[in-house]
Amino acid sequence: MNKMLNLSSNPHIRDEVTTSEIMRDVVIAMIPTTLYGIIQWGFNAALVVILTVAFAVLSEYAYEKFMKMTITIGDWSAAVTGLILALNCPPDIPVWIPCVGAVFAIIVIKMLYGGLGKNWMNPALGARCFLLISFAGKMTGWTVVGPDAMSGATPLAFMKAGGDMAKVDLMNLFLGRIPGTIGEVSKLCLLIGAAYLIIKKVISPKIPCIYIATVAVFTLLFGGHGFDINYVLCEILGGGLIFGAFFMATDYVTSPITPKGQIVYAIILGVMTGLFRLFGGSAEGVSYAIILTNIIVPVINLKTIPKAFGREDEK
Amino acid sequence: MNNKYLERIYNGIIKENPTFILMLGMCPTLATTTSAFNAIGMGLSTTAVLMFSNMVISGLRNIIPNRVRLPGEIVVIASLVTIVQLLMQAYTPAVYESLGIYIPLIVVNCIILGRAEAYALFNTPVLSFCDGLGMGIGFTLALTVLGSVRELIGKGAIFGFQLIPEEFSIGIFALAPGAFIVLAFLAAIQNKLKLPSATNGGEEVPEFVTSGDLLGAFNKIEEAPASEVKKEA
Numbered sequence: 001m002n003k004m005l006n007l008s009s010n011p012h013i014r015d016e017v018t019t020s021e022i023m024r025d026v027v028i029a030m031i032p033t034t035l036y037g038i039i040q041w042g043f044n045a046a047l048v049v050i051l052t053v054a055f056a057v058l059s060e061y062a063y064e065k066f067m068k069m070t071i072t073i074g075d076w077s078a079a080v081t082g083l084i085l086a087l088n089c090p091p092d093i094p095v096w097i098p099c100v101g102a103v104f105a106i107i108v109i110k111m112l113y114g115g116l117g118k119n120w121m122n123p124a125l126g127a128r129c130f131l132l133i134s135f136a137g138k139m140t141g142w143t144v145v146g147p148d149a150m151s152g153a154t155p156l157a158f159m160k161a162g163g164d165m166a167k168v169d170l171m172n173l174f175l176g177r178i179p180g181t182i183g184e185v186s187k188l189c190l191l192i193g194a195a196y197l198i199i200k201k202v203i204s205p206k207i208p209c210i211y212i213a214t215v216a217v218f219t220l221l222f223g224g225h226g227f228d229i230n231y232v233l234c235e236i237l238g239g240g241l242i243f244g245a246f247f248m249a250t251d252y253v254t255s256p257i258t259p260k261g262q263i264v265y266a267i268i269l270g271v272m273t274g275l276f277r278l279f280g281g282s283a284e285g286v287s288y289a290i291i292l293t294n295i296i297v298p299v300i301n302l303k304t305i306p307k308a309f310g311r312e313d314e315k
Numbered sequence: 316m317n318n319k320y321l322e323r324i325y326n327g328i329i330k331e332n333p334t335f336i337l338m339l340g341m342c343p344t345l346a347t348t349t350s351a352f353n354a355i356g357m358g359l360s361t362t363a364v365l366m367f368s369n370m371v372i373s374g375l376r377n378i379i380p381n382r383v384r385l386p387g388e389i390v391v392i393a394s395l396v397t398i399v400q401l402l403m404q405a406y407t408p409a410v411y412e413s414l415g416i417y418i419p420l421i422v423v424n425c426i427i428l429g430r431a432e433a434y435a436l437f438n439t440p441v442l443s444f445c446d447g448l449g450m451g452i453g454f455t456l457a458l459t460v461l462g463s464v465r466e467l468i469g470k471g472a473i474f475g476f477q478l479i480p481e482e483f484s485i486g487i488f489a490l491a492p493g494a495f496i497v498l499a500f501l502a503a504i505q506n507k508l509k510l511p512s513a514t515n516g517g518e519e520v521p522e523f524v525t526s527g528d529l530l531g532a533f534n535k536i537e538e539a540p541a542s543e544v545k546k547e548a
Contacts, residue, residue: 096483100485108496130487130492133486133487133490133492134485134486134487134488135485135486136486
């Protein structure tokens with residue numbers, strides 16, 4: 001593929017990094033949180049992870065075989081989609097539901113638009129929202145963990161219902177002893193994975209940091225709790241914000257490529273998440289914020305093209 | 316039966332199918348196809364209005380001044396819709412209840428105004444009636460297929476008969492996003508099958524059309540390209 005497109009005259013820099021290496025790094029970065037989820041919730045969570053990844057890879061293979069395209073399952077991107085989708089599901093979900101989601105993510109959201117690099121929406125998140133609308137009850141049935149941990153609703157739902165802030169233990173939120181989806185709960189494991197990606201230069205910390213900061217400022221201003229750091233930390237650690245910011249908002253295909261555009265994108269993400277969480281119907285808003293902002297990424301790219309060197313003065 | 320009249324009906328069902336080829340009347344198409352039953356109700360009531368509005372407008376085409384033809388057409392269509400609405404309320408209250416606001420909204424269905432503008436204003440009443448009938452059948456068939464698929468995936472049933480247990484149905488297909496997804500898939504299948512239509516040139520005729528069945532019979536009488544509006548008046 002790369003040799004075929006080798007048509008340049010200038011000494012363009014050629015990197016040895018390939019798509020499959022990047023995607024493999026993303027999978028490696030998600031291993032800690034996956035393991036934590038499986039250990040915390042047991043057999044069904046493991047089954048969900050394995051089957052969702054398998055269905056994602058198989059449906060990409062089947063589609064490409066059927067349409068007589070080049071088989072691209074070797075680039076790991078289908079596995080990443082499947083894994084992110086599995087980590088976005090509640091642990092007690094019937095396993096066939098995320099499998100349907102995986103097929104939808106790959107076939108409808110990714111392959112019908114032309115495959116990797118041409119999909120305008122993050123496939124895993126698109127499929128999560130597809131499942132969320134279709135199986136609202138099953139997708140938000142949270143499992144209670146441990147005797148000393150918070151029970152019933154997720155921390156965000158607990159706070160949205162006007163629960164007592166003093167009962168929220170930030171350490172539980174950070175370590176993951178809270179109800180939530182398989183992969184979003186342990187912020188420690190997620191940050192370990194994110195640090196790995198940043199060190200390997202797979203992702204830049206720019207989008208996630210601005211995104212999280214915007215959410216923090218937004219909830220501080222409009223949360224109705226005054227200047228309460230505890231509340232803001234609960235908003236940041238309580239739901240899928242860390243997972244979404246580091247692993248889903250940074251998706252190469254569906255995030256802007258211009259430096260300025262990435263800042264605009266991250267700020268819009270933060271504002272949307274804050275709006276959905278504080279003023280929307282449900283307690284969590286990260287996935288809807290990301291897929292809705294994905295739609296305007298082409299416009300952001302177009303409006304933030306950097307000026308060519310030496311042409312700064314031209315209007 | 317003259318060939319011209321059959322050709323109009325075939326044109327409405329296959330060649331210029333209002334839903335899959337012309338992409339007209341998307342609002343009722345997407346909104347009322349939550350179940351096959353609703354879809355058929357919507358399709359048939361639109362067909363009734365379409366046939367008679369085409370016929371009446373065609374009959375009045377030399378009387379209505381060109382400048383006020385749109386208000387004139389709308390008056391005819393709105394009167395017919397009111398008749399259909401009152402008849403449905405009297406004889407099929409169940410369908411009337413489930414379609415609700417979408418029955419009066421047939422007035423602004425762009426298939427009806429579109430056919431009046433594009434066909435009935437230039438052709439004889441009988442031909443226009445057949446055009447309305449063809450378009451109506453095409454619309455009804457398309458809506459029924461769309462409604463059946465959505466009901467089957469979204470609720471696990473067709474015409475209310477439960478085929479798949481309710482818990483295995485994928486609810487989004489009974490909602491608005493599912494309507495767009497299913498419509499896109501059906502239009503794609505239609506394009507893939509390359510039925511001779513206005514959008515794909517009608518050049519490639521698949522095997523089954525020439526194998527002596529109904530479609531084949533229709534195909535032989537097809538004369539002019541669909542894009543040409545015949546001006547006989």
